[in-house]
Amino acid sequence: MNATVCSVVVAGDSYVLTVAIFLPVLAALLMLLINKNRHSTIKWTALAASIANFIGVIPLFTDFDKTTAKMQFVAQYQWIRAWNINYYVGVDGISVLFVLLSALATILCVLVSWTAIKDKVKEFFIALMLIEGAMIGVFSSLDMFMFYIFWEAMLIPMYLLVGIWGGPGRLYAAIKFFLYTLTGSVLMLLGVITIYMMTGTFDMVKLMSTQLPVGMQMVLFWAFFAAFAVKVPMFPVHTWLPDAHTEAPTAGSVILAAILIKMGAYGFLRFSLPMFPDASQSVAPLMMVLSVVGIIYGGVICLSQTDLKRLIAYSSVSHMGFVTLGIFSLNIQGLEGGILQMINHGVITGALFLCVGMVYERSHTRLIADYGGLANVMPVFAGFFMVFTFASVGLPGTNGFVGEFLILIGGFTANKPVGILAATGVIIGAVYMLWLYQRVFYTDVNEKIAGLSDITFREVVTLLPLLILVFWIGFYPSAFTGFMDATVTQLLGRLRGGHMQALNMLIETVVK
């Protein structure tokens, strides 16, 4: 960091996260200098940077101390003294996996865009690198101001990604995406300012153990809800998602599905639950209802989709409903299931969008009706797609099963009718995914897609890591839930403790 930007170490000086945030930004700056016609140099630079970044964050996986709920890999420097703002990064059990997933997703996005992007190649990869930096920044920020900077800054390259390299309806989709998310974000900004006014700090770690007045918690919960619900997206503010996911280029869809929409759910875990525990508990039933509506509504809509990408986009609404359901069950199964399902959904839906992108590059159609018998034409591809379909459905042995199962247990524990309704969502999910698979890969070979070549080595390499993750998490989930245990337990303690504190305050006022 530049000495005038940041100075004075406050606490911790681990470089891992700082490098992870700024290496892609530096790569983007470097790519600015490359001649725009030297496409392969640009691509290789992007690939090298994203792989280097992934290698750089591997210590987060190997050296992470799973026994503590404390922030790790912390670095803190003074940034804007006038407002008591620090450059403050660190990860705990909730965020660590998302940093890893972001770094992995970027590599895959570079690979899948290798031949798909032909226009403005340089700008595309610069935007992608900036997105990576911002994504990792969001997940590792521990200062609210800094969090907000990354949260908003990410909109710029994302808007460009959808708007420049997207499909026919890209202009509408891009501005819709931008305005929806911006509206939510600015309300959160006012929430951030209010918290700062009340406590005098932007330090999230401190705020996670600060008891705010219950009435204020309620107001703040809704201010932050505006931002997070749009990002997740929760019913009824989900309408930007199908447009943006469908029109975005493959890499954009993958980023949106795998990472960006997780930021909303992450926000609930990072802000809403620990900072407004009492408010969270009182609105949890409402949130669970909204989640179930999202699960069923998203699933039913999927049944009537004719566009491959749009179907997968709507399935995200349904799957993210499971995530928020898990989170607002407010018990250990639900929370861990929710976090794990966020990772799972990132892996599965990311993979599905990659697959659709690969086949679209060959056929130039996204209509389901234009496909049929693809398993005969592209057998290897069909195999991959099948695994991801099963994972999406939640077949035991795949990662989808573990996540959904935990969430359903959590949901049942919290509220039986909600659990039952959510379980029907699983069935609807199986219907639309399997039906989709049948229409696209079986039946007679459609003339329009006859003679397509099977996926190349590069594409296999792109899908393989996700395939491994599907089974790794599916068979050995504790390798991943192990990261969360300590943090989630502490979070639950905070929720119960907060509740007790609120009760005590109530009793005190009544006695007085």
Added chain:
Amino acid sequence: MQISELGPLLPELIIASLGLVLLIVEAFLIKRKEIVAALALLGTFAAFYSLTYTSFGPAFSDMFISDGYGVFFKIIFFVNLILSILMSVRYLKTEDSFHGEYYCLLVFATCGMMIMASAGNMVTLYLGLELMALSTYVLAGFNRHDSKSTEAAIKYFLTGGFSTALLLYGIALMYGVTGSMDLKAIAVYIAEHNVRENPMSTIALVLMASAFAFKIAAVPFHMWAPDVYEGAPTPVTAFMSIGPKAAGFAVLGRVFLYTFAQLAPDWTTMLIALSILTMCVGNVMALVQTNIKRMLAYSSIAHAGYALIGIIAATPEGMSASMNYLLIYMFMNIGAFSVILLLNTKDFKGLEISDYAGLAKAHPIVGAAMLIFMFSLTGIPPMAGFVGKFYVFMSAVRSGYMWLAVLAVIFSVISAFFYLRIVMYMYMKEPEREVELAHSNALGVSLGVAAAFVLLIGIAPQRFLEFAKATVRTLYF
């Protein structure tokens, strides 16, 4: 009068003599008119540098006050002047409307602004305001052969004259109530007497607020702005959209926040109404514009609304938020106008928003710069516009105007739509024609400086914030 009393006036003296020198030099230079520009730049830099040697304190029996508060605004005026001169060199050649008085008028207008920012007496304030106004009236109509430019000048002149009359009437009434023209004496009188009961003081307050609102182009006193901004020569538009606005805010701050501090409940109500109307009309009207200068005119109206929020907070923190906002606004606006000027060539005006179609493809650097300015004007981090808005909203929330902050953020979401339309045209549409850029190093410099500061203040605002904070303290001498 003693010579020592001239110390506080050093920058004003330099700028005023610069204007006079320019007038003479221009008459003797037949061919190389660029020398006038170079001389103007040199003089402005000298005045800028002299700020460090200027002694603080009142001069001429409190008619003039040299303090940190004034210095902050003078920095804005100087940077605005320097960048405006840089932007003008090429434009005057292309439009073939070079007359030596041009730079001289810019300099005199700046001198007027400086006097406004340092006025310690209603009379000095009025003099500064008139010097600024008369110079800008002429500048607005500088493209003599262009009917739009002439129309702009006459409109500006008539409405401007009207607002000056309001100001004078307000000053007269306030004199009637307090028996003084001196800002400090008025403040003391108001603190000791209950003037709020006196309807005359309220009327005076309304009249003065209206006059200042006219200068900062706040709704409903904005009617002149879109036509004048569209008709005036583009560098003059850039100059006018910042200088007189900042000067208006300087005066608002000194007169309302300091002199009328005791009347705060009255004037905050007025300013709140002004601010909401300004943000609403500015942002909504900008949505439907097809001419980029007109769009930026409405955008500039809207930004006055945001900056007003800081003054409404009626605290030193709020004022420093407003000042900081103006500083940032200057860089982003100058930047946006520099890009507009780059598109202006002999046979292509480039003033329609559709002219920006595909610009980023043909000219990636210019496109990227415009992208930075547009996102900054929207208030998206990590650009400076976000820091400006953040500070203003923070001061509003601290003073208990949460609802005003909510309205303001909603309006800034609306503003995203028209700012991003420019980005959309540049990056997401295919070019309709080949756009050639004006070749001008001076213009490139102003663009580069603006972009650099927009990013710098966005990423490392610490020094700028502290400077604004420190200077605003001197307001309460």
